[in-house]
Structures are given as structure tokens and as C-alpha cells.
Amino acid sequence: MAAFRYFSKKLLSSTLKTDIRAPVSNNYVVCVRLLSYTPMPYDGNPDPGPIFIKKEVQTLLTTLTRVDLAKVYRKRKLGGRQLEQPVYKFMTDEQLQEALDEAKRKVDEILQIPPVVAVRKPRDKVVSRDPALQGLDSSNYIFTDISYGVPDSERIILVRDTEGTLRDADWATRDRINQMYFPVARRQVTPPKMFEDDKLDDLLKRGEYNFILDRACLQFEPNDEFYQKVCSVTYQHINENNKFEDIRSTRHFGSFAFFIAWHKMIDNLLLDLIESEHIDEANALVELYAQLHGEKFRGNSIEEYIGKFSTKKAALELALQAYKNAAKQKHALEEGIKRAHGLN
Amino acid sequence: MLPPSSGIGQFAATSAKVIRFVRAGCTNRPFYHIVVAERRREQFEPVIEQVGSYDPMPNANNEKLVSLNLERISYWIGNGAGCSGPVEELLGLAGYFPIHPRSYMTAWRNRRKADEEAAAKEKADDSNEEKSETSSSV
Known part of the structure; x- marks a missing residue:
């Protein structure tokens, strides 16, 4: 599907370039229809849960999240809620260090990745x-x-x-009744209208990914089919539009990375990571891919992945080559500086 | 003010207990608490314990909601508490007791009434058609 979409986009751009007006409108219609995504819930075949909670996979996902304290403790939209008054304190250096450590410890809690599990089976007893x-x-x-x-x-x-x-x-009734008798704070008895198709489309177009994912996390259970549909559509939209920066350093990046690796569409993210010279994260992503699909890469895993499984071979190879050249130049420059200082 | 569901009613260890409704709604809006109380007490006196609730008015999804604390109900029945008729009917529908005979009676009476109404309506329609036919032929 993704590949097909990619090619259709290519086709559109090439027709635009050659400046043939008549077929452009036709292609445009096709493209618009392709913009709607097919929801891809985890159907439990195989079950992603046991793989997701493996320690190695969790470490890889944390690496990919790239924790940035400034972004974790960013300003948030609070809706109608009032902020609490801040408390200013005089602290000694030790107390300040303690407070900073406390903030760092809280990061794990804030960035806890929503669990990835198979969709729950219907109840019909x-x-x-x-x-x-x-x-x-x-x-x-x-x-x-x-x-x-x-x-x-x-x-x-x-x-x-x-x-x-x-x-x-059934599950929908259970959710409603549970919320009625044992309410979860700020969850609604009936799901908010923002998850309906047309409203969700609008939110996606505006790029409100965090809003959608946070609200979905609050409203639904992780094994709810509807939750997984909403999330999968959002993840695909992020992946197609390369908006990785929007959800980086949030709790959703781990789930997102797991999703794209599970459905074998990591090329966009890999390209982004190589271009931004985060080669360790690129390695982690390829390693995640290998873990999920039982592959084993020997030697340079990125090159091997590009050679064997990539659908955007040309672009990735070009980016990797550019990275290598840049790294080589950097190395040479450093060597030169060292020599100039007489360190060698 | 609502009394706490753990109850504040004074009760004797050997007195007869009963699980019954207490009407907790307002005018034209019935709502019931299912409570354990001493049999000799009035409806609105403090109860021993609340063990559930019953909303007899269907909600937007056409459902009547009943909540039952089955653990405590089992405890009180084990201690010799009886149940009032409506509570027995509800517990029967919930599958906790056998279905109460009155539920079956209500069901077949309603079915009979519906059948009779349908038959009467059919008859009235037929007679109307005949009338219209005769009037048109004239």
C-alpha cells in the first residue's frame, strides 16, 4: 500500500514536471483517494505483546525516543484546566542537584510507552x-x-x-458501564467525536498528532480495536509526512517506531535519521526491525538492511554515502587540527 | 445527604434482615438503592449496608442499569437475610437466583395483551377496508 502510494506520488510529480495538463487532474483525484489510510490493528497473529515487553526491544525503543528534557517538560495545552501557582524556593547546590535528579527520574514515568498488545477477542458467551x-x-x-x-x-x-x-x-458496553460505575478521571462515557472519520482527518491535516494520541491513550484501553485503528492511521500519517520531530521525546514515539518496524515501513524514518546524522539511532531502528522479524544482520546492519529489504534503496544509499563522506571529512579535519596543535 | 454505603444503621445480631429497595430518586424520577436493613425498620431509616442500585428508567441506549455487590449479597444471604419480592425478581433476571415466577407471569401477560391488541387492530383494519370498498362500489 505504502509503496503504491509512493509511486503514485512520484507519478504525479513527474506528470507535473513534464507539464501535461490534461492527466494531472485525473491523477489528482487518484491521489486524494489514496490519502485515506487503511487502519492496521495488531490482529494477534503473531501476538506483538511478548515481543514488545522484551528488555532489548524496550531499550531500542527508548534509544529511538531520544529524550530531550526541554521537550519532556514543555508547555502543554491544558484545555479548561487552571495552572497551579508555581512555588519558588531557595536551594543549596546539593538540594538543586537533588531536585534535578528527581525531575530526571520522573522522565521515565512521563515517557512510559503505551503497551502494544493484540486486539481483544469479542465476547459472545x-x-x-x-x-x-x-x-x-x-x-x-x-x-x-x-x-x-x-x-x-x-x-x-x-x-x-x-x-x-x-x-x-460486549466490549463497548463494558467500557461504558465500567466508566459509569468506576470512572477514570477525564475519560468520557461515550468516546469523543474527535475520533470520527471526518474530524480525525481534519486533526491529522492540522498535524495535532500529540493531541490525538494523548486523548486516545486516555479514552481507550490499549487492546481496544478502535484505539489501535486510530493510532495506526495517525502513525501512517506521521510516517508519510515525515513529521517525526512532532512526537519525538514523547511517550508515543516508542509505539510509533514499533508500529512501523512491525509493518515493515521504516524507510522514511531511517532516511530521516541518516540525513540528520543520528547513526546510532538508525542502527537501533534496523536492529529493532531485525528483532521483530527474526532477521540477523552481520557486519554493517544498515547497509545490509538497505540491500535486502528497503523499498527506497536509491535514496537511502545516497544518504548513507553522503553521511560517510561527511564523517570522513570530519575525521580528516580533526586529524589536521590535532596535527596542527602538535598532539600527534 | 446520602448516608454512606457502608451504612450507619444500628442493628441487633439476631434480628431479621432483608435485602430490599429504598427509593432514592425524586418526583417522577424513580431510582432505587438496594440495601440490607432490619425487617422491622421503615424504608427511610438508616440502613445496615447498601449493596447495589437499580435505575428503572431506560437510558439513551434503552438499557436499565442494575448494580449488585454480589460478594456482600452472598454474605448477607448466608447470614440468613431474606429478599423482598422485587429484589428476588431482579436477582432472578441476573442469573443469581432462579427466575422468579412473577417474571414469567408478567412476561406471558404482556405477550397475551400484545397479541390481543394486534388482533383487535387487524380486525379494525379489516372492517375499515370493507367499509371503504362498499362506499367505493356505491
């Missing part, structure tokens, strides 16, 4: 069928067990419908 109860009531009854100490996912929620069948409530 029927407890009993009793057709003799038809006509008892024109509305369904929902019975919720509110015993203390039961997690939301295991709570007994049953529906007695108008046909007299007592069955397990």
Missing part, C-alpha cells in the same frame, strides 16, 4: 436462554457486579435482553 421471558420488558437489563477489588477487565457485566437471553456484555 451466552449464560442462559429463556424464551419464556419474551415480553417481560421492552428494554435490556444490564447487571454489573460491583464487588470491591475486581479489575475492570474481569468484572462480571451481563445483559438480559428482550428475547430473554442472559449473555456477556
Whole structure:
């Protein structure tokens, strides 16, 4: 799909260059239709959960997130909430160091990556069928067990419908009922309208990626199919438009990197990393790809990846060559400076 | 002010307890707490414990919401508490008790009523058609 989109864009640009007016409008129509993304939830085949929580994978994802304290503690949109009054304190050097360490420790908490898990299976267990109860009531009854100490996912929620069948409530109902009896702060009982197709499209066009992902994180469970659909569409939009900087140093970058590596579309990010000379991160990304797909690269993993699996071979090779040349020049310059100082 | 769901009612260890509704809504808007109380007490006296709630008015999704603290209900029934009729019916629908006979009675009475109404309507339609046919032929 991504490759097809890439080629269609290429086609469009080439037709524009040759300045043939008539087919341009046709191509434009095609491109507009291609702008809508197919949602790609993790269907659990194989299950991404166990791979995601592996320690090596987590380390790679943290490396890719590239922690920048200024960005972690950035100004945030608060909506209608009021800010608390800041407290100014006089501190000794030791106390200041302690406060800074505390802030750094909090980073792990703030940047905790939302879990990547397979979509939950639909619930359709029927407890009993009793057709003799038809006509008892024109509305369904929902019975919720509110015993203390039961997690939301295991709570007994049953529906007695108008046909007299007592069955397990489906996931959407469960979410609604759980939020009603055991509310999560600032989560809504009905999902906000911003996740509807046309509104989401508008948000994506405006590049409000953090807003979408934060709100989705708050509103849905990570194994919710709808959550994964929203996130996958957002990730694809980021990937297509190269807006990696927008979500870097946020908790969503890890999930994003995992997503693109899982669906084999890391070329854009890899190109971006090589061009911005973050070669260790590029290595981490290729290593992540290898971990997820059971590959093993020997020697220079980036070159090997480009040779074997890349769909943008030419651009990546060019970028890598440019990086190598720059590195060589830099090295030569440093050597020269050292020699001039008489250090060798 | 709502009393705490842990209850503040004084009760004797050996007195008869019952699980029943307490009406907690306002005018024209019924809402019930399901509580454990001493059988001899009035409805609005302090209760021993609240064990659930029941909203008899369907919500926007056409659902009537019932919450039951099954752990505590089991505890009180184990200690010899009885249940009022409406609570027995609800617990029956929830699959905790067998279905209450009154639920079946209400169901078939409603079905019979619906059948009768449908039949009456059919009859009225037929007679109307006949009338219109005769009037048109005239």
C-alpha cells in the first residue's frame, strides 16, 4: 500500500514536471483517494505483546525516543484546566542537584510507552436462554457486579435482553458501564467525536498528532480495536509526512517506531535519521526491525538492511554515502587540527 | 445527604434482615438503592449496608442499569437475610437466583395483551377496508 502510494506520488510529480495538463487532474483525484489510510490493528497473529515487553526491544525503543528534557517538560495545552501557582524556593547546590535528579527520574514515568498488545477477542458467551421471558420488558437489563477489588477487565457485566437471553456484555458496553460505575478521571462515557472519520482527518491535516494520541491513550484501553485503528492511521500519517520531530521525546514515539518496524515501513524514518546524522539511532531502528522479524544482520546492519529489504534503496544509499563522506571529512579535519596543535 | 454505603444503621445480631429497595430518586424520577436493613425498620431509616442500585428508567441506549455487590449479597444471604419480592425478581433476571415466577407471569401477560391488541387492530383494519370498498362500489 505504502509503496503504491509512493509511486503514485512520484507519478504525479513527474506528470507535473513534464507539464501535461490534461492527466494531472485525473491523477489528482487518484491521489486524494489514496490519502485515506487503511487502519492496521495488531490482529494477534503473531501476538506483538511478548515481543514488545522484551528488555532489548524496550531499550531500542527508548534509544529511538531520544529524550530531550526541554521537550519532556514543555508547555502543554491544558484545555479548561487552571495552572497551579508555581512555588519558588531557595536551594543549596546539593538540594538543586537533588531536585534535578528527581525531575530526571520522573522522565521515565512521563515517557512510559503505551503497551502494544493484540486486539481483544469479542465476547459472545451466552449464560442462559429463556424464551419464556419474551415480553417481560421492552428494554435490556444490564447487571454489573460491583464487588470491591475486581479489575475492570474481569468484572462480571451481563445483559438480559428482550428475547430473554442472559449473555456477556460486549466490549463497548463494558467500557461504558465500567466508566459509569468506576470512572477514570477525564475519560468520557461515550468516546469523543474527535475520533470520527471526518474530524480525525481534519486533526491529522492540522498535524495535532500529540493531541490525538494523548486523548486516545486516555479514552481507550490499549487492546481496544478502535484505539489501535486510530493510532495506526495517525502513525501512517506521521510516517508519510515525515513529521517525526512532532512526537519525538514523547511517550508515543516508542509505539510509533514499533508500529512501523512491525509493518515493515521504516524507510522514511531511517532516511530521516541518516540525513540528520543520528547513526546510532538508525542502527537501533534496523536492529529493532531485525528483532521483530527474526532477521540477523552481520557486519554493517544498515547497509545490509538497505540491500535486502528497503523499498527506497536509491535514496537511502545516497544518504548513507553522503553521511560517510561527511564523517570522513570530519575525521580528516580533526586529524589536521590535532596535527596542527602538535598532539600527534 | 446520602448516608454512606457502608451504612450507619444500628442493628441487633439476631434480628431479621432483608435485602430490599429504598427509593432514592425524586418526583417522577424513580431510582432505587438496594440495601440490607432490619425487617422491622421503615424504608427511610438508616440502613445496615447498601449493596447495589437499580435505575428503572431506560437510558439513551434503552438499557436499565442494575448494580449488585454480589460478594456482600452472598454474605448477607448466608447470614440468613431474606429478599423482598422485587429484589428476588431482579436477582432472578441476573442469573443469581432462579427466575422468579412473577417474571414469567408478567412476561406471558404482556405477550397475551400484545397479541390481543394486534388482533383487535387487524380486525379494525379489516372492517375499515370493507367499509371503504362498499362506499367505493356505491
